[in-house]
Amino acid sequence: MSRRALLGHADLVRLAGSLDAERVEELAYLLGYEREIKPTLAPPPSRIEGEDGGRPVKELPRQILAAPLTPDYFWRQERFTIQLSDPELKKRRDIKPESQRVTYPGWRARPVIAPPFQPLAPWRELVVRLRHALGAVGMGPEIDIDRVVARISAGKVLDRLPRVPVFRWSGRLQVILDRGRRLIPYFDDQRYVAAHLRTLVASSDFMPAMMGDGDDMPRSFAKHGEEIPYQWPQPGTPVLVMGDLGLLAASGGASHYWLEFGQCLRREGCRPVVLFPGDPVRCPREMVEVWSVVPWERSGRLSLVDFKVEPVLLLLRLLSPALRIEPGLLRAVRRLLPEGTMDAGVEAEVWQHPWLKSASPAGATLNARQQLVLRREFVEWVGDELRQEVARTIRAWRAELPEEIWFRELLCLDPAAQAGIPGFDLEDARQYERAFCAELSGTGKGVTPHGLDLIWQEASVAPASRYFWYDPEVGSMLVQLNHRLNRDRPDYQLPEGVTPDQIGPDPEDQPIDIQVIQIGSELHLRTSQHDVGSFLARIRTVNGLVTVGGVEEGEPILDTDNAPFYQGGDDAPFYKGGDDAPFWSEDDKAPFWSGDEKAPFWKFGHSRSKGDPAFWKSGAPPAWADAWGWDEYGAWVEFVVKGVRQRMRWIPPGEFMMGSPEDEHDRYPDEGPQHRVTIRAGYWLCDTACTQEMWQAVMGSNPSHFQSPDRPVEQVSFEDARAFCKQLESLLPGLGLGLPSEAQWEYACRAGITTPFSFTTTTITTEQVNFDGNHPYLPDDAKGEYRETTVPVTSLPENPWGLYEMHGNVQEWCQDTWHENYSNAPKDGSAWVDVNVDSHVLRGGSWSSLARVSRSAFRHWYDPLYRFDNIGFRCARVQQAQAGGKEQAEPVSAECVNENETLVFRI
Numbered sequence: 001m002s003r004r005a006l007l008g009h010a011d012l013v014r015l016a017g018s019l020d021a022e023r024v025e026e027l028a029y030l031l032g033y034e035r036e037i038k039p040t041l042a043p044p045p046s047r048i049e050g051e052d053g054g055r056p057v058k059e060l061p062r063q064i065l066a067a068p069l070t071p072d073y074f075w076r077q078e079r080f081t082i083q084l085s086d087p088e089l090k091k092r093r094d095i096k097p098e099s100q101r102v103t104y105p106g107w108r109a110r111p112v113i114a115p116p117f118q119p120l121a122p123w124r125e126l127v128v129r130l131r132h133a134l135g136a137v138g139m140g141p142e143i144d145i146d147r148v149v150a151r152i153s154a155g156k157v158l159d160r161l162p163r164v165p166v167f168r169w170s171g172r173l174q175v176i177l178d179r180g181r182r183l184i185p186y187f188d189d190q191r192y193v194a195a196h197l198r199t200l201v202a203s204s205d206f207m208p209a210m211m212g213d214g215d216d217m218p219r220s221f222a223k224h225g226e227e228i229p230y231q232w233p234q235p236g237t238p239v240l241v242m243g244d245l246g247l248l249a250a251s252g253g254a255s256h257y258w259l260e261f262g263q264c265l266r267r268e269g270c271r272p273v274v275l276f277p278g279d280p281v282r283c284p285r286e287m288v289e290v291w292s293v294v295p296w297e298r299s300g301r302l303s304l305v306d307f308k309v310e311p312v313l314l315l316l317r318l319l320s321p322a323l324r325i326e327p328g329l330l331r332a333v334r335r336l337l338p339e340g341t342m343d344a345g346v347e348a349e350v351w352q353h354p355w356l357k358s359a360s361p362a363g364a365t366l367n368a369r370q371q372l373v374l375r376r377e378f379v380e381w382v383g384d385e386l387r388q389e390v391a392r393t394i395r396a397w398r399a400e401l402p403e404e405i406w407f408r409e410l411l412c413l414d415p416a417a418q419a420g421i422p423g424f425d426l427e428d429a430r431q432y433e434r435a436f437c438a439e440l441s442g443t444g445k446g447v448t449p450h451g452l453d454l455i456w457q458e459a460s461v462a463p464a465s466r467y468f469w470y471d472p473e474v475g476s477m478l479v480q481l482n483h484r485l486n487r488d489r490p491d492y493q494l495p496e497g498v499t500p501d502q503i504g505p506d507p508e509d510q511p512i513d514i515q516v517i518q519i520g521s522e523l524h525l526r527t528s529q530h531d532v533g534s535f536l537a538r539i540r541t542v543n544g545l546v547t548v549g550g551v552e553e554g555e556p557i558l559d560t561d562n563a564p565f566y567q568g569g570d571d572a573p574f575y576k577g578g579d580d581a582p583f584w585s586e587d588d589k590a591p592f593w594s595g596d597e598k599a600p601f602w603k604f605g606h607s608r609s610k611g612d613p614a615f616w617k618s619g620a621p622p623a624w625a626d627a628w629g630w631d632e633y634g635a636w637v638e639f640v641v642k643g644v645r646q647r648m649r650w651i652p653p654g655e656f657m658m659g660s661p662e663d664e665h666d667r668y669p670d671e672g673p674q675h676r677v678t679i680r681a682g683y684w685l686c687d688t689a690c691t692q693e694m695w696q697a698v699m700g701s702n703p704s705h706f707q708s709p710d711r712p713v714e715q716v717s718f719e720d721a722r723a724f725c726k727q728l729e730s731l732l733p734g735l736g737l738g739l740p741s742e743a744q745w746e747y748a749c750r751a752g753i754t755t756p757f758s759f760t761t762t763t764i765t766t767e768q769v770n771f772d773g774n775h776p777y778l779p780d781d782a783k784g785e786y787r788e789t790t791v792p793v794t795s796l797p798e799n800p801w802g803l804y805e806m807h808g809n810v811q812e813w814c815q816d817t818w819h820e821n822y823s824n825a826p827k828d829g830s831a832w833v834d835v836n837v838d839s840h841v842l843r844g845g846s847w848s849s850l851a852r853v854s855r856s857a858f859r860h861w862y863d864p865l866y867r868f869d870n871i872g873f874r875c876a877r878v879q880q881a882q883a884g885g886k887e888q889a890e891p892v893s894a895e896c897v898n899e900n901e902t903l904v905f906r907i
Contacts, residue, residue, distance in 0.1 A: 104435035107406075109424040111399035118331055120189050120277060120297040120344055123196050130197075133273045133292045134238045135169050169200050174207040174233045174270075176218050178243025181785070182250070184361050185327040185347035186277050189296070190242045193275065197240075207233060211243070214788035235269030242275045245291065247282055248348040250792065255287065262290040278345025297344045311342040312349045316366070317382065319350075320374035321409055321417070322394050323460055324363040327351075329397045336389050357797050358767045367797070368462035369632065372496060375465045379414045387413075388420025395421060404456070407432050411474070412465045433474045437481045457485060466497035476502055483543075500545040514539050617890040624732040625889070633802030635891035637684065641731055642697040648684040648877065649802050650891055651748050655679070658746055659822055660857035664756055665778065670821050671857045677743045679829040682890065684877040685740060685748050688712070688793035688804045689812060690724070698728050705869035710792040712810045712872040718840045718864035721813050721873040728875075740876035741831035742816040742841050742859070749844070749856045751801040756855040758799040758806065768797055769808035769854050770847045777851035790847050790869075807854040810872035811842040818861035839863055846870035 016024050119126075147162040175197060177190045198206055209218040209230060220231045233239060245262075246254025262272040273292045276283065280293050287293075318333050319325050330347055351359050355370040366374070378387065391413055398406035407429035410421060418426060440453070461468070461482055469475050479495070479502045486492040494500075517524050517533035524533060613620055615628050615635070626645070628637040635650035659674035660667040689712035696702050696709075703715045716724075718739075725737045740748070751758050756777070759768055766773040766784030770791050773784025790809055798804045815831035818839040826832050839861040845854035848870050852858070862871070877889065 104432050105428065107403040107425075107428050109422050109428075110403065111396055114399040115328065115332060115396050117188055117192070117328065118335070119192050120186070120331075123193075125298075126193065126296070127196070129294050130240075130275070131169070133271075133294050134173060134240060170236075170238050171201070172205040172207070172234065172237045173197065173201045174209060174237055174239045176209045176211055176239065176241045176243075178241060179210055179212045180243070180249070180254075181213055181359065182248060182348045182352045183243060183277075184359065185330055185351055186242070186296075186344075187361060188327065189277075193242060207231065207237075211241075214786060232268055233265075233270050236271075238271040238273055239265055240273045240275060241291075244277060244345070244348060245274055245283070245287060247284075247287070248278060248345050250349070250352045250795075259287060259290060262287075266290065277348065279343040282343075282345060311346045312353060315342070315346055315350050316353065316355060317374050317377050318386075318390050320366065320371055320378050321390060321413055323405055323409055323463075324365060324401075325356075326363045326397060327361070329394065330364075332393050332397070333390060336386065336393060352795075354794055360767070366463065371463035372465065375412065375463065379417075384416045387417040391417045391420055395425070403428075404432060404436070404460075408460045408464070408468070411471055412463075412468045414465075414467055430471070430474045433478060437474075437477050440481060440485075454485065457482070461495065464495060469495050469498050469502075479503060494545070500541070500543060503543050503545065511540050511542050514541065615891055617892050622734055622889045624735040628891075630891075631802075633798075633800070636687070636802070637889075637891075639732060639735060641694065641728065644691075644694050644697040646691075646694055647687045648875075649687050649748075650682055651679075651685050651744070651801065652682050653679050654747070654752075656747050656750055656752075657754065658743055658825075658857075660756070660855070664855075664857070665762075666852035666855075667857065668859070670859055673822055675822055675825065675827065677747065677827050677829050679744065679747055681878070683740075683744060684889065685744070685803065686737075686875045687798070687802055689810055689872045689874045690721075691793055695724065698724055698731065703867070706790045708792065710794075711790045712793055712805070714790065714810050714869045714872050715867045716872060717867045718813050718862075720867070724873075725875060735877065737875040737877050739813050739815045739873060741829060742814045742843065743826070743829040744876060745812065745814050745843050745874075746856055747829065748801060748803055749799065749806040751799045751803070753800065753856075756857070758856060759797070764807065764851060764854065769845075769851075770796060770805070771808045771845060771849050771851050771854050772847070775850040775852075781851075787847060806844055807856075808845050808849065809847055810844070810870055811846045811849075811860060812844050813871070813873040814841040814843055816841045842871065 142164040144162045144164045148158065151158055151162075175194055177194065179187070194208065203223070207220065209220045211218045217230045220228050222228050241258075243258075245258040246256075249255070265272040271292065272290060273294060275294050275296050277296045280288075280295050283291075283293050315330075315334055318336070319330065322329060327347075330350060331344075334342065334344075334347065350356075351364065355367050355374075356364045357367045358365050378390075382390075391410075394409060395406060398409075406425075410418065410425055410429050411433070413421075436453075461478075469479055471478070479498055482495065483503050494503075515526050515535065516537040516539065517526065517535050519533040615621070615630075621628065624639050626638050626640045628635070630636070633649060634652070636647055637650075638645055638647045640646075655676060655678045657674050658677045660671040661674055662672065664671075691709065692702050692704050692707065692711055692713045693709035695704075695713040695716075702713070703720075704711070704713050705715055721739060725739070728737055729735060749758055753759075755762055757764050757769075763777045763781055764771075765776075765781075766787075770787055773786045776783060791805075793809075794804045796805055796809075799806055815833065817832070817834045817837040818841055819825070819832060819834070819837075842860040842862060843858070845858060853860075862868075
């Protein structure tokens with residue numbers, strides 16, 4: 001077989017440009033080229049006087065219209081290096097299963113007991129602050145001698161002996177526990193203080209009550225614990241609320257209720273007192289005038305001079321090594337900082353931060369993507385001593401938990417932080433991972449994996465740092481296991497920092513030849529022979545992985561030293577990046593991916609940096625675009641209206657099965673028949689429902705029942721939504737927003753997922769979706785929270801395409817009119833509109849809906865003039881031809897990879 005040249009015409013042109021004319025002639029002769037001499041054409045004769053009986057005609061100068069040229073690029077291969085897989089991998093694969101057997105000895109240095117509860121303030125300190133607020137002046141047992149002498153000296157009759165006045169606890173006391181989810185970090189503190197207060201007041205005079213999210217009034221409790229309607233206390237009774245009066249709530253609005261409730265208590269003659277977990281300076285004047293504020297903890301606010309970062313971000317950074325954040329661990333880590341660094345109110349702010357994907361009383365977890373970023377900052381910005389203190393604190397809180405949680409956390413730490421941990425722990429962690437990997441391969445002892453192990457593996461490695469994958473003893477084994485478990489998933493990407501040479505081929509793998517060709521200004525990687533394009537190189541991969549990386553001039557392709565660029569076989573070229581070998585180009589080209597079922601290919605486009613005009617397919621941004629770029633979800637663009645910013649996500653073209661299959665649990669008949677829909681043109685879709693803030697900016701009013709700027713606007717009809725889009729167009733001409741079709745909405749909601757919900761699970765929880773938790777989806781599902789209100793947009797997890805609250809929160813209007821089923825429905829994704837039908841489609845479910853109503857396939861309808869507090873909308877922008885016939889608002893590629901990062905794709 002003949003080998004084709006690895007140099008193209010572009011390389012010849014480049015060489016010729018560096019030589020003088022004589023050398024070029026010699027080179028052309030050696031290569032068999034001849035100089036082409038083009039004939040000189042004489043200019044056409046001018047018209048002469050009298051030729052056609054008219055006056056002489058002057059030759060007009062030729063007009064040249066200046067227009068910007070379309071940028072183009074020539075690609076060349078710089079160098080290649082043959083690179084083989086790690087030889088140690090082959091050795092390990094050749095070992096017989098019997099010799100791989102390992103025994104896990106257990107966590108030998110496990111802490112004996114978990115750390116004790118750390119109250120915000122010990123009782124002996126807190127009782128002093130509460131006595132003045134809750135007590136009353138009364139007569140003590142001692143006789144007041146001075147008053148006796150004064151009365152006798154004045155000649156007054158002593159009908160009774162005066163006593164010395166003392167300050168004592170009130171005879172009656174009502175205690176209200178605020179059990180809002182944001183206050184979960186203080187639940188144990190509430191129980192701690194309530195237990196001590198019970199000892200100071202007679203049981204008959206101690207009146208407990210509780211206030212939960214969504215409650216209109218507190219709930220009182222009788223002597224035996226049964227719940228009864230709220231009992232207003234008698235005049236003069238102090239009422240102690242253990243909570244934040246709504247002042248720490250991220251969404252705001254709750255403080256108005258507590259202000260009115262305190263005013264009602266004062267009108268009843270009671271004394272409203274709040275045991276406040278934050279710094280009292282957080283309380284506005286009007287609240288302090290009604291409530292007596294008792295600080296729960298003596299601490300100050302964050303000193304920005306010392307840390308130069310927001311308190312919440314600092315605390316999240318310190319907590320990032322933990323896979324699970326218990327309320328006690330949150331407090332313990334906060335108290336590692338110098339006294340007075342930040343007040344206790346930061347704990348509530350952390351607990352409702354959008355980077356937390358779950359926050360139950362048992363423990364919270366961070367979003368994996370954000371956790372990776374925070375873990376990098378933990379190493380870069382936190383000193384060695386504090387990092388070690390954090391690691392020891394996390395270890396202590398793992399005493400009563402399965403050891404694998406701590407082992408994974410330990411292996412993700414940097415070596416400096418690991419240095420502060422007892423030596424046995426790191427050894428035990430590595431031995432456990434050896435046994436875990438062997439057990440999943442059927443050769444280990446001491447670890448018994450089951451279906452939950454696979455779930456644990458996926459959840460725990462998602463935020464794993466590079467220290468985990470590059471551990472000198474077990475890192476390679478963990479990479480192999482992770483690849484073997486996930487290689488068949490279409491969305492699988494190698495973990496951060498992992499490169500193809502760390503993954504050897506399985507015995508059944510066959511080498512795959514890949515052609516690198518240039519078509520226009522783009523590079524394509526294809527697995528089959530194509531006549532189109534200029535051939536540049538041929539590479540081979542055995543494990544089906546190809547690393548694609550952008551190059552900036554003078555910068556290495558990969559962040560890791562001597563990292564591979566393309567995985568090759570034993571005799572195939574291996575392209576690599578490194579400080580000494582950038583590969584593709586001197587410009588900052590970046591990878592894009594697109595393809596179809598017949599001919600998948602990888603395409604290199606223009607620079608994708610934020611704000612770069614090359615992001616747009618037309619080469620120029622539309623007038624309404626304020627910012628744009630790429631991230632792990634794909635392309636995004638933002639527009640701004642009167643200071644209010646809205647992000648839209650690019651929804652790529654594709655196919656999906658619309659509707660629900662007949663065996664889907666709790667489906668409705670109008671969700672069928674299920675049919676294939678082809679979305680041939682991509683479109684922009686807002687990543688959130690329209691917010692009240694955006695509605696106010698465009699329409700100048702706010703019709704919502706649950707008012708808060710960052711919550712979705714509701715109580716808007718179909719016609720209201722259309723009027724909003726029309727008014728928005730007058731403010732930002734060319735934006736062209738409207739309502740999505742029903743097919744476009746479901747396609748974006750599913751985001752490639754075929755299960756009832758877009759979370760790759762067969763059910764949902766109220767930590768994922770805002771719905772009526774009293775009515776879960778599956779019969780065996782536990783009940784969840786019923787918020788009875790909307791939540792701020794972006795406060796719940798997004799779907800795989802970066803869209804928030806497609807399930808629950810508010811129902812969303814679509815263009816389509818209502819049809820009883822999908823018989824004769826369009827199959828191209830267009831809106832199905834019948835002029836004889838008035839009612840329009842609603843999708844997505846809401847805060848007041850059952851779980852089954854939040855499914856991707858659920859459909860509902862209302863009259864276009866109906867307005868309810870569970871109905872909102874989300875805008876879409878379909879591609880529109882601009883002047884000249886070109887669409888000015890389409891990104892270069894339908895899908896992308898992480899911005900400024902190198903990713904690995906499977907062939």
